[in-house]
Every structure is written in C-alpha cells, then in structure tokens.
Amino acid sequence: MSERGRPRSFDRASALRRAMVVFWAKGYEGSSLSDLTAAMGINSPSLYAAFGSKEALFLEAIDLYTRSEGSDIWSTLEEAPTARLAIEGFLTQTAKAYSQTDRPQGCLIALGALHQDSSQGLICQDLRRRRAENHTALERRLQRAVAEGELAENFDCKSAATFFATVQHGMSIQARDGATHSALMATVNGAMAAWTAMAGPHA
C-alpha cells in the first residue's frame, strides 16, 4: 500500500510545476536548491523524498515541460493539412509561446543546459535527445508531404528540417533578449520566405 505513513503535506504536481519554472528561468546550473525549495514552498528533505535529487527533479520538470508547454507547438505540426501550414503554424505557435510575459521566455529544452559538464552529463544528454526528436518530427512531417505529393521528390527534407529547427532555436535566444511577439514574427516571416524558395513556386 502507498497510503500508509504520514501523508504528504504539499501537492507534488504543483511543486513540480513551480520547479519547472525555476529551471526554465535560471537553467539547471543556475537553479540552486534554495531557489527550488523556496519556489516549491517545501524544505529540502521533502524535495529529496518526493523527487530523489536535483537531477531527477530536472528530468521530471523537462518531461512536464514537453507535455504541457510543447504540445501546442508540436500538435500544430502534425495536424495542419499541408506541410507549408504545418511549418508556418509550428513557427507561429513558437513565436506566440516564446513571447508570453507570464512565464520565462524561450524554450527550456533549448536553453536549460547548454554547457556540457561532467556533473551534468545526463541532463545535457536528455535535452540533446529531445532536441534531436524535434528535428526528427520536422523531417518526418516533410517526408510525409513528399509522399503525399505536396513536395517534389527531390525536396531535401533533412536540410529543411535542420533549417527550421535552427530557426526555432535562434528564437529562444531572441526571446531571452526580450524580443516582442512581432519581432519573433519577423523571423517567422523570414523563414517562411525561405519555404517559398525551397518548395518551388507551385507550393
């Protein structure tokens, strides 16, 4: 049974969400246990009992981030009727999400732990894997468009996916520098201008 013993006095899901925001704003290295416990409203023994370690807490926070913050962006990619609308929607959702002022700007997965180090090998590895998955999702969506005849057979899906993924990563840094929604949309429009040239005049 898991109902024995003294019951937890805080909401685990809510505490995780607050921890996610701290990591999002300060990165893995920059978030101290003091920062985390203060934001979560608990003491460190409770944190360790519930989540295991700072590293494990971060990994859970990343998972929550992917499920909550990333869903709008990536569902747009899959559900849009054409590849062009998929990419445009993907970038537009990104511009919208990254410029919200009620949360940290930019992407936790892109900015959370860029400097690999001995102590944070797992963290960097996990984030890198997720960034690679995002790249793959973009490439798959473009490959689908080729299979459906929307894009030419010789369309370079991998290169195009690399380009759009890179643009999104750049938007994270841009957002961290305080870029407004319209500034981010300038980048989106630039990227979509590239689409026109890459996909040919018929697309």
Added chain:
Amino acid sequence: MSERGRPRSFDRASALRRAMVVFWAKGYEGSSLSDLTAAMGINSPSLYAAFGSKEALFLEAIDLYTRSEGSDIWSTLEEAPTARLAIEGFLTQTAKAYSQTDRPQGCLIALGALHQDSSQGLICQDLRRRRAENHTALERRLQRAVAEGELAENFDCKSAATFFATVQHGMSIQARDGATHSALMATVNGAMAAWTAMAGPHA
C-alpha cells in the same frame, strides 16, 4: 612606472586566451575558479592581481573573443561588394567558425550567459549589448544596400536583420549539439533561400 616590483611570471595575454576558451566551453556560471586557474597555469592570487575578479576576467575574455574570433565573420559583412554576398559570407563564415573542432563549438557571446541572475547582471548585460550591436551591424549593412539601390526602398531592413541574426544564434545551439560543417551549411542555404524571396527576383 609600472616596471617596479617583482615581474609577473606568466604571459598575461596567453593566460587570458586560455581563460577565454574555458568560458567559451563552460559558460560563465559553469567555469569555476579552479577550472580557470588550472587552464591558465596560475594560482588564484595571481589571477586576482592581474584581472581583478572572475567577472572582470570574463569581460576581458569577451572583448578578446570579439576581436579575435569575431573579426572574420563581421569583416566579411562589411567588405562584401553586395548585400547578398555580405549576408551569405557572414553566414558562411559563421558555419565555418562554429564547426571548427580545435575549439569550443558555437558562439561565446550567444551562449556564454543566457540565464540572467542577480549575481551576473553585468555579464548578461554586456553580452546582450554585444548581440544587439551585431543586430545593428546587419541592419546597417542592409540599409546601405537600400541606399545604393541594390535593395528596394520598401525592403524591411530591421526585420531581415532580425531574421539573419536569429538564424546565426540558432546555429550556435546547433553547433553545440555537434552539427557538422555541412549541417550548418544546410541552415545557411535555407536562410539564403529566404533572401531570394525577400529581395525579389531581381536580386
């Protein structure tokens, strides 16, 4: 006179260069005094006597980085005969520089200190200012092309500068993920496809 007293037993410029590489690889937060003194081959009192503090050392390292590593990229922007070649050269130089394997990948100014914090306010502010200057340099080059008649009067220089600066920032993260030179060139080609669409068929 500055020649009195016991002479310094290490080469200040060489030590600064080594410190720059440490900051470049690990970021400001991730670089400890132990990391720095070990790489510089000196003890901490010598570091403080020569550079003042970790923060001051970082600011000097950033300045050295701008002068040494950034010159190729930004001189290309200014010296290319047309705006198209300027942007293409700017991005191509970036792809080349970011994929060198004998130094850390990506840009120190873009990745050195993304998470603003109370303790590193000056650091973030300095990097942000330098990123803004880069954006301005791009915008100015495009404005020059408008003045020279290469680009149409209604060409949106600011938005285009934002787009290309964002692409370059994204390339830093891409490079940190181990992107090869050809992968970075895929992004460059994508961005230049955007140029074709933005500048019109006559460019």
Added chain:
DNA sequence: CCTATTCTGTAACGATCGATACATAATTAT
C-alpha cells in the same frame, strides 16, 4: 492501545564556490 511506516522541520554534513591574508621572493629606485 501499540507498532510500523512515511513525511516534516531543524540542523548540519563534506565539498566547493569566489575571494584574500600573509609571509616570502624578486625586481627597481635611491
């Protein structure tokens, strides 16, 4: 009731952080 189990707050652990005090060594000025 009692026991077992789990969580909570206090308090502290060893390690490392950035930064220095201090005595000594090495140089110039007089």
Added chain:
DNA sequence: ATAATTATGTATCGATCGTTACAGAATAGG
C-alpha cells in the same frame, strides 16, 4: 646595501553548494 614595490605560493576565509541524519509528527494496520 637598503628601502620600496610588486608577484608568488600556501593556506584559508565565510558563504553557499547539493545532500542527508535525526528526532518528532501524522497517518494506517494490528
């Protein structure tokens, strides 16, 4: 030679890092 000045190495500073020992509080099963 002596004084003045500056750098070096050792050794350490207080603060903070991530983490945990421990005793008491709160629940369930018996």
